[in-house]
Amino acid sequence: MDMHNVLLYGCAAAVVVSGTQLLAALAVEDGDGAAPPSALLRSWRRPVPRAAAVLMGVMVALGVAQTVAPGLIDALERHPQGAWWRVVTALMVQSSGWFQLLFNLVSLAVVAPVAERQFGPWRMVLVFAASGVTAQAVSMAGWSPRGGGDSVAVCGLVGALGTWYAARGSVVALRRSALLIPTAGLVLCLLADNHGVGLLVGCVLGAGLVIPVRHRLTA
Numbered sequence: 001m002d003m004h005n006v007l008l009y010g011c012a013a014a015v016v017v018s019g020t021q022l023l024a025a026l027a028v029e030d031g032d033g034a035a036p037p038s039a040l041l042r043s044w045r046r047p048v049p050r051a052a053a054v055l056m057g058v059m060v061a062l063g064v065a066q067t068v069a070p071g072l073i074d075a076l077e078r079h080p081q082g083a084w085w086r087v088v089t090a091l092m093v094q095s096s097g098w099f100q101l102l103f104n105l106v107s108l109a110v111v112a113p114v115a116e117r118q119f120g121p122w123r124m125v126l127v128f129a130a131s132g133v134t135a136q137a138v139s140m141a142g143w144s145p146r147g148g149g150d151s152v153a154v155c156g157l158v159g160a161l162g163t164w165y166a167a168r169g170s171v172v173a174l175r176r177s178a179l180l181i182p183t184a185g186l187v188l189c190l191l192a193d194n195h196g197v198g199l200l201v202g203c204v205l206g207a208g209l210v211i212p213v214r215h216r217l218t219a
Contacts (some may be wrong), residue, residue, distance in 0.1 A: 008191060011184035015199070018177040019158045022165055025113050025174055043113035051121035052112035055128070059108060059150065062092050062103050078140040078150035087136040090148040090187065091129075101151055107154045115157040119209055124157065127205045131156020135197040143192045151196035159185060159202025160209060167210045 027043040042218030043049070067074045076089035092102040116124040132153025139145065139152075169175040182203040189197025 004191060006186055008193065010186050011193075011196075014180045014184045015155070015158060018180045019111075019162070019199045021174060022158075022161060022178055022181075023110060025171060026118055026161065026165070029085060038113055043110075043117060047053075048117035048217050050177050051125055052116045055112055055125070059092075059105060063094065063105060066093050066101075067135040073148065078136055078146060080140075080145040082140060082145075087140055090136045090140075091132045091146040091150045091153055094150070095146075095148040100151070104151050104154065106150060107151065111161075113156045115161055117140070118161060119137050123209060127156050127209075128153045128204055129159045131159070131198040131201040134201045138197045139194040143194055152194050155185075155195050155198035156202030156205070159199040160206030161204035163203045165207055167207070189190075196198075 016193050023043075061092045062072075071095045075096050076086070076093045078086045078090040094104055112124065112128070115127065119127070128150075132150060135152035135156075136148075139147070159181055166175050166178040169178065181199060185196045185199030185203060190196075191201060
């Protein structure tokens with residue numbers, strides 16, 4: 001395995017491990033020490049995060065649509081010298097098959113409700129869209145001209161939560177590990193991986209959300 005892949009997989013592991021711990025901590029407000037799988041399920045408790053539910057519904061419907069009509073992927077994914085609107089529609093299809101489709105749906109189901117409870121519905125959607133569209137635009141400009149997927153937007157949500165927690169989190173060890181997220185984003189950008197763009201855009205937006213959000217969902 002060459003150094004490029006070592007760094008790539010290392011960054012992925014750093015984001016997944018630190019991100020899972022961070023999401024679990026944010027999903028459990030009563031500090032009862034629940035394990036990550038159980039804690040993350042609680043992010044869907046009442047009141048249900050509606051924006052996350054709508055976003056999940058849309059992506060599931062699009063996943064079914066691209067499975068039934070594979071031509072939808074070619075119609076919406078980014079292309080070299082493609083029309084500008086493809087930086088938006090590329091978020092709506094998963095161009096690498098079943099594994100990408102299922103992985104991205106599970107990731108969205110885990111991250112989006114936590115982000116909505118932390119930032120509110122409109123801010124969550126804004127971070128998702130801005131991170132995803134920026135990453136798709138950079139990709140279409142030359143990094144990876146063809147393809148599609150919303151993992152870059154999910155990375156944006158993780159990045160926003162990471163910088164927010166690094167600034168305001170209550171657990172010192174978790175605040176330090178959250179700093180691995182922007183670090184991984186920077187390294188991924190140096191490797192010309194579009195997930196790094198999503199992470200860094202989310203980190204920047206998360207820094208702006210350090211100011212307390214009044215309209216946060218509560219249990």
